[in-house]
Amino acid sequence: MRPTPARTSNTIVNTLPVLLGAFLFASPWALGFATDEVASWNAWLAGVAIVLVGLIALVQPQPWTEWINLLLGAWIVVSPWILGFSGIRTATGACYIEGIAVTVLATGELWKIYGRPSNANRVNPGQAKTAPSRIHPDNDP
Numbered sequence: 001m002r003p004t005p006a007r008t009s010n011t012i013v014n015t016l017p018v019l020l021g022a023f024l025f026a027s028p029w030a031l032g033f034a035t036d037e038v039a040s041w042n043a044w045l046a047g048v049a050i051v052l053v054g055l056i057a058l059v060q061p062q063p064w065t066e067w068i069n070l071l072l073g074a075w076i077v078v079s080p081w082i083l084g085f086s087g088i089r090t091a092t093g094a095c096y097i098e099g100i101a102v103t104v105l106a107t108g109e110l111w112k113i114y115g116r117p118s119n120a121n122r123v124n125p126g127q128a129k130t131a132p133s134r135i136h137p138d139n140d141p
Helices: 011-030 037-059 063-083 088-116
Strands: none
Touching: 011 037, 011 063, 011 088, 037 063, 037 088
16 A cells, blocks of 8 residues: 655645635525525535535644535535435525535645655666567577
């Protein structure tokens, strides 16, 4: 198993989920779907969860916070259909925008943590060694 590399704190990237969560929390009132109980509670609870995880990531950046944000973002995207409020266009649009934004941010952070190959495994073109080819008999030693 590959060890988890040290993560540097990126305040802007960790602040964006907090702002997105706050907007999701306020979206039932701002976008006018506060009368729908299911859509409103989904936005309020998911918004609070994203804000809390984002605040934890601001104080102590950890890979698990990005995994939770990835799951929360995916939930927000599919929640209109699972919870049955996909007919409310403003609520569904808010969920799309918020969910995709949170998911993209979390995926980018996870890519920074796990996805990039280390520099030790990369070979510069000038350092590449070629072995003799066995296609031509002249290359045999």
